[in-house]
Amino acid sequence: GNSVTQMEGPVTLSEEAFLTINCTYTATGYPSLFWYVQYPGEGLQLLLKATKADDKGSNKGFEATYRKETTSFHLEKGSVQVSDSAVYFCALSASGGSYIPTFGRGTSLIVHP
Amino acid sequence: DAEITQSPRHKITETGRQVTLACHQTWNHNNMFWYRQDLGHGLRLIHYSYGVHDTNKGEVSDGYSVSRSNTEDLPLTLESAASSQTSVYFCASSEAGTGGNEQFFGPGTRLTVL
Secondary structure (H helix, E strand, C coil), X not given: XXXXXXXXXXXXXXXXXXXXXXXXXECCXXXXXXXXXXXXXXXXXXXXXXXXXXXXXXXXXEEEECECCCXXXXXXXXXXXXXXXXXXXXXXECCCCCCCCEECCCEEEEEEC | CCCEEEECCEEEECCCCCEEEEEEECCCCCEEEEEEEEXXXXXXXXXXXXXXXXXXXXXXXXXXXXXXXXXXXXXXXXXXXXXXXXXXXEEEEECCCCCCCCCEECXXXXXXXX
């Protein structure tokens, strides 16, 4: 079956540091890949997505590139802010058939001033 | 603007009581989902629906039920609440079509079963 593995948290950084959150996946075919963000007390919201190999999703300074050869979709940001403190979820949605996404466990990011 | 809402936002109930959590979306999406979120478990799928009168069990469906009488609503019912069902519950919706469609989440309902 499909699966998503992301790095355990929490990840603790100082403001303006570089962020990487690793995400690898297992799936048949050509899934779409997503990063969702959950701010405290809120539901998840889409941060970025990529639907085919070598696509780069980007939003709010965050980027992730769909790497089929390494089955990865790592999230990066060059300079984090305190307001980026949240839980980040990597997810995949298989091509065709089921509309049920597979989520990773989530990675908590804490950014200190 | 289209949105997805949940009510109540917070609920405290007693063991054995029936509880219904509401979910309403104005996206006109065919697909709707219920998840629970617990520390150490991430998001777990409870039930989902691909359209009116369609419902399906997810990975943790025991003790929960849903019904879909229209496109906009998918209420989640706990038949006889148990302490193990204390959790944060999220409703989500997505468009039908390819699997590449994002899910839109509600703000969540925090349920405490005493």
